Amino acid sequence: MxxxxxxxxxxxxxxxxxxxxxxxxxxxxxxxxxxxxxxxxxxxxxxxFMWRGIWVIGGLVCVAASASLAGLLTYMYISRNYFPPAGIGLTALATIAVLVCIGGGSIRQDISCPxxxxxxxxxxxxxxxxxxxxxxxxxxxxxxxxxxxxxxxxxxxxxxxxxxxxxxxxxxxxxxxxxxxxxxxxxxxxxxxxxxxxxxxxxxxxxxxxxxxxxxxxxxxxxxPRDWNNEDPGINLARRFxxxxxxxxxxxxxxxxxx
Structure with a gap:
């Protein structure tokens, strides 16, 4: 070997x-x-990074999911005067934080890389x-x-x-x-x-x-050769930004x- x-x-x-x-x-x-x-x-x-543009989409999905979960918790607390038990509430808040980090990291990775x-x-x-x-x-x-x-x-x-x-x-x-x-x-x-x-x-x-x-x-x-700096990015947000x-x-x- x-x-x-x-x-x-x-x-x-x-x-x-x-x-x-x-x-x-x-x-x-x-x-x-x-x-x-x-x-x-x-x-x-x-x-x-391969397949640039996909990470932006995945990141936006994560951010949207975290916003939806945060909106649901806010609605339950304000409109229904109800907040889930501590364990469930902390889990939901932790899930929101994780989704925000994953989404933010995915988006930034795609648009920050040269x-x-x-x-x-x-x-x-x-x-x-x-x-x-x-x-x-x-x-x-x-x-x-x-x-x-x-x-x-x-x-x-x-x-x-x-x-x-x-x-x-x-x-x-x-x-x-x-x-x-x-x-x-x-x-x-x-x-x-x-x-x-x-x-x-x-x-x-x-x-x-x-x-x-x-x-x-x-x-x-x-x-x-490919002109990386000046080619048309089309609808690819990652390459555009x-x-x-x-x-x-x-x-x-x-x-x-x-x-």
Whole structure:
């Protein structure tokens, strides 16, 4: 049975992907094309949340349910001069609070997450720039816990892992995480999400090929890159209100240029 090289492995670890200096293996042109590629840097799209727009609807349903329950309790107390026994009343109030938190977290998650969370691989600097969105789903009303903080990592300190987690009554949730290791070791000091499904594993292998051999080593896609910031969101409320990607100016310049 294979074991992870990393200490510790990610939750649901299934296998390690090639390391930065390993052979990338077979590359395929599937998934969204890279946002950008040239001799200096390669940028891939990276999204924390799938099926955006559904969370807004689910959140509104939760908020509506909590409002209905609160309205019923208010009506019973004011119009009927009746309030349920303490145990039932406290349960109802706790249910309202939980529904508000779930609803608020779902709505905020959908509209606060940037339209894209790109990752840039700068071949000449051997650096990786990650547009990271941080959030605390259980605390939707604390703005200090919901923010974008781009990070910079050394390419040689990154490792990728495929994970698979079983979600009861639903299916297996699979994807790829990227681990940041202490230089010269396999000790993990940080991790961030790379993507859902099989596409990010192919992206990772493409990143290795690019960092080793340049853009000519990448497969050709039959369609142009997606314009995440400027595409028509249609009736999708999440995409309509979500913030655009805006790199810090200095990091934007550094990530796109040679040393």
């Amino acid at each position: 294979s074991r992870s090289k990393l200490d510790p492995p990610c939750v649901g670890w299934e296998r390690d992907l090639p390391a930065p200096n390993d052979s990338p293996g077979v590359l395929e042109a599937f998934g969204d094309p890279p946002n950008h590629r040239n001799e200096i840097y390669l940028e891939f799209p990276r999204a924390s 339209l894209d969370e790109p990752i840039r691989f700068n071949r000449l600097r051997r650096k990786v720039y990650v547009y990271r969105f941080h959030y605390r789903w259980g605390r939707p009303f604390n703005s200090a816990l919901w923010y974008v903080k781009p990070e910079v990592y050394d390419w040689d300190d990154l490792r990728a892992e495929v994970y698979q987690i079983y979600v009861p009554t639903v299916a297996y949730n699979s994807g790829v995480n990227i681990a940041v290791v202490k230089p010269g070791t396999n000790q993990v000091i940080d991790r961030f999400f790379f993507g859902h499904g099989l596409v990010p594993a192919n992206y990772w292998k493409m990143a290795i090929a690019f960092m080793q051999s340049g853009p000519d080593a990448l497969p050709k896609f039959d369609r142009p 979500a913030p655009k990607v805006k790199w810090p100016e200095a990091m934007d310049v550094e990530s796109r240029t040679a040393p």
